[in-house]
Amino acid sequence: MKRALSLIAILVSITLTGFAQNQATWIWYPGDFEIWLGNNMQNRRTERGTFLPPFWKLDSHYNLIDFHKDFDLAQPEEVDLFVEGKYNVKIDGKAFSGYPKRITVPAGKHKVSLKVFCQDRVPAIYVRGKNVVSDGSWLVTFEDKEWIDETGKASDQSGTTWLKAGSWNFNDPQQPPSKFKLNTKELSAVNATKKAGSLLLDFGRETFGFIKLKGLTGKGQVTIYYGESREEALATETCETTDHLEIDLTQKRDSIMELTKAFRYVNVQFDGSVSIDSVSMLYEYLPVADRGSFRCSDEQINKIYDVAAYTLHLNTREFFIDGIKRDRWIWSGDAYQSYLMNYYLLFDSPSVTRTLLALRGKDPVTSHINTIMDYTFYWFIGIYDYYQYTGDKTFIQQFYPRMQSLMNYCLSRRNKNGLLEGLAGDWVFIDWADGLSKKGEVSFEQLLFARSLETMALCATIVNDTPNAATYSQLAADVKTKLFTNYWSDSKQALVHSRVDGVPTQNVTRYANMFAIFFNYLDDPKKQAIKQHVLLNPEVPKITTPYMRFYELEALCALGEQSYVTKEIKDYWGGMLNLGATSFWEEYNPAKKGAEHYAMYGREFGKSLCHAWGASPIYLLGKYYLGVKPTAPAYATYSIEPQLGGLQWIDGKVPTPDGDVSVYCSTKEIKVTGAGGIGTLRFKSKIKPVSKQAAIRLVSSGLYEMTVEKGKNYQVNYQL
Template identity: 65%
Template sequence: MKHRICLFLALAASLFVDQAQAQKASWIWYPGDFDIYMSNVMQNRRTERGSFFPVFWKMDSHYVLVDFHKEFTLTEPEEVKLYVEGTYNVKIDGQAISGFPKTIKIPAGKHKLSLKVYNQAQVPAIFVQGKTVISDETWLSTFEDKEWIDASGKTSDKSGTTFVSAGSWHFTDPLIAPSAFKLPVTPHAATKIEKANQGTLSDFGKETFGFIKVHGLRGKGRMSIYYGESREEALSTDKCETLDYLDIDLSAKKDSIMPLSKAFRYVNAQYEGSVAADSISMLYEYAPVTEKGSFKSSDKELNKIYDVAKYTFHLNTREFFIDGIKRDRWVWSGDAYQSYLMNYYSFFDAETVKRTLWAQRGKDPVTAHINTIMDYSFYWFLGIYDYYKFTGDQKFVQDIYPRMQSLMTYIDGRKNKDGLLEWMPGDWIFIDWADKLSKEGEVSFEQLLYARSLETMSLCAKLANDADGAAKYDQQATTLKKKLFDLYWNANKQALVHSRIAGKPTDNVTRYANMFGIFFDYFTADQKLGVKKNVLLNDNVAKITTPYMRFYELEALCAMGEQSYVLKEMKSYWGGMLKLGATSFWEEYNPDKKGTEHLAMYGRPFGKSLCHAWGASPIYLLGRYYLGVQPTKPGYKTYAIEPNLGGLAWMEGKVPTPNGDIEVYCSNKEIKVKSAVGMGTLKLKSKSKPNAPGAVVTEIGKGVYEIKIEKGKEYKIKYTYGPHGL
């Protein structure tokens, strides 16, 4: 474990670096391969009561033979060091160098350096370090060399090989190979220890994640360790979700660290035979991301909700964005899509977003939806364009676009005769965990996500310079959106109905398609008001009990200006978990449940995750809809600020961007703004014209004003808050 801590010191700065930092030599591989490899390693760590619990879907692997090359023009000869994971050859201008050289000399002039690497066990990867000759994402790579040579030795004039930009996580230490990567750890002690049967119950004070360390272990017999997110779970030796068994035969004291990290708050250690131990601690395992975003307000309970949401999200930010730390620990696309949005308002770690998107998609050919779930394929598309919107990273879109095309081709091939999607063998239509939620027929929610994904494909096709694809996907999206409203919009109910069965729309109205239609901006102004009244604020429409879909419901209400209502809902819903003693937010919360009913799910008494990424959505809601900050051009080249107090006396916070923070303070008398990036537009409502020294105030409507925010300047705006103000 000491090695793991040292490893972090060398890797943390290189893995989780800001994109703004200058490029230097790094380990490179075929794009997406290390992400897929690492997700396989991580996702296959799941155990359930000591048994291996593999994922439900096809797992792809890295390419085992990869060719890398780049052309360089040198003004003088250069000595270049080579570090390689795998068996390899090296060529300069097509001429092979004998053996496995660690250092080569490249003459002055224009030359092509090539390395071909084979590695079955790990990802073929290279690190090239010279004065100007370095390995980075400008290198080209291929997994399939389609060259041929005739009898004379001449190479073909027409190449059939497809080369793509190399992938990288910015591992910048040549002596630490990518396959050695592990998350860092730090020691933590229990806050309370008490006797429990033939052992001890250790309380670590709050939900946490890491490796249990047993100090002074000795004797002969068995040590059993039962983990619990709750006290009840840890004490339930026959029903707890995770455990460890150790058969001990030690005459002298020895410290022992469990082989797999686990989620827990409580640890119940039981001893049999003569086994004993001096104490138990843990090594807390974490992703070394930087907390950049912040939020604080006049409401102490809301501040607590924000802090616990941030902690919940950090726990579920690991090598990738995962669903929950106790049970699955898998990369679910629907969960990850929400994590991306939370990330943009907290850590703004672009690398983790890219890794997760690569890992989810896997390789061609496509044989099933992502995670086998129809809606999860659509969230994957949406996540890519959002990534571009927040980061401005066009290269990533271009790199991943071919895999977007092949997934969309698979989806297009599953349409029925009416051009709609419905359940087919192998598909899982998830939508949400909800009792009596019909998945039969052609569900409107799936068609809506499909339309949005086609729009995303059109936008990304333009970024990838595929004009024909952009036009094709745009036409498909337009056709499907028209069909969506022709078939599902019910004028009497002022809502999209849930489904169409046997060619006929049902009368059933659910919240899902309707709330997404609001923030997708698919409705007219009148339709939005109808949906708000007849669906979102209608208690007769089935309520949502998961934080997963609560996220979108509250976003739709915020988009309709209902921040005051949403504030009460956040305090009731997330505050309700806090009142029950939650130290992280749960997979599901139903206030009608009592006692240990809150711990049960999936037919198991402790099946529910008490630390789930989708429970952390207040991070996004508060940054996007209360502080009111969002990019209007990719990478925050331009952005909007439209603060909404929603009943708060004051609030303040930071929203991170690729190149610095946007700071906002808002009370019912004053707004302060400072930005390190781009050109912003502050929009506010005031009874009288705001006083903004050093700024131009423009009235764009009755009582509605705009102020331009320039990079590096501080603005203090006095305004008159009223019933129709912020």
């Protein structure tokens, strides 16, 4: 039984330049498909058969949409129409009767319009002619503010806001957006233990999909217990996810479970006269290929990279989700890290924009994203990074009004000091950490707020909203000034954690301090002070989640401490591998023993053993070891600063919108291949370096650089 619509035929390479000329595709109001799909996906969560919906507001798509485009045809054209919903179609304002499947557009200049109503799906159209085709250049609106007076005359002016249509990769008229499913492929267990009335299967590693019971017959009950660990699958009273079937079959048949589950082990229990020939699974996945890569002289680091890549793939689904077993929701903080990993492994822009749009939803804004203050700010910062890596101005131009309304909500919740603190309905998350205070004006929230305002200033400039660009810039500067005035402690040589009733606390945590480093908010003396007094200080409470280890290690890399970070990656992520991890976890505390590692949230198996934020080595190794990062949007200019971090050699690729940057570095040789844009290779050498392919410039004592052009190969002989 085929559970998923194959995407092989419809998933095509998407670039920032859009679809090929005259390629028809399904189109809709921008952001609506993402919201509709997100609602469907996030309401598939169950816990031991109980439906568990999200606890934040879910918006809906607009159910009545007007589509149009002007064409200038040299000759008449036959055009086929495919529509999701009820519709009328007009040429130059004159409607056809009924629901035509084909129309003729006369030669000359004409406006083709469709108005579509659909409640249960997103109103969408597919228009296919020789030149008249539906694509992202069509204009759409959800409210037509035209009117006709008593004489029948149409209004001379319009208040309608038209946007460019949304689209993805639905290029087959028989496969509309409403039929979207991820791909599946059948896999078998690597080991099966069969006993009377039970089957225990091991699929070899963490995986995700539908369990398939083959040759099912008889009468009785079948219960399936899923486990990310063997212990969980055998814990029939406390495992997190189950399936239950009542069977009454006289002839053998196959049965596929209705909902996907995450598991490595599956415990199938059955009674009565039920018999099962075998059990397999349909592995569900988004078919997106790796473009980035990394290899080095340390095999454990290579294994960590591979498992991190697999972890990210498992959590790259309709959207970037947090973890495949438990929530399977779109959490903004988790997704933000996935965006960054994506830029160094997949470079799949549609996955980023789908996730951003599903998270944002519609106006009016009634709460923070996911109800979490910091998660709202990660949403803004995610747009800042998206533009830097992709250069996609269209996304910002389309959704700037939603950015504004969300920022207005944040600004409305400032206190008398112009700062933010948790109000009724706000969840100040920061991190899972015992005893972490969320009271008062937390420095970490102000820092994220400042970066979000900088994002708004950037976006306002892109859409030519000059007055607000100046306003957002000034607000960002004010918040940054208050951050260092109110929270910097000369005695602690760090930003303190919070202020309560206007008085700074003496508590120092790592969060604001490490973000301030890679946001480049600090001068060099303050950076060095934080490195010694916070990041390398064992007295400051340690971080135990991969979520915040991500940022802690990024800050250390930004300070040039790659050798230290290499050891930390090996100890922390290598520690999970040593315990048998096949994907990286939501939380890892080396002090725990045995099955203690599986517990969280007061539940024996509450922890996710496949969590997106566990895959951060992808980003760290690409950005801070291979050393590739954009210095202008879309890699128009970029830097390459390879760092071995104590390794003997590193070798890999970093994807960009226009090709991949390849980097090899050892203690004596550097090889690079440029992508689109102009790159700058920068490195240190004890001797005068030599290259036959380009001139090398001396920057300062022992520091050199050279220009890297698109598609050209360079080799440098040097001495580290």
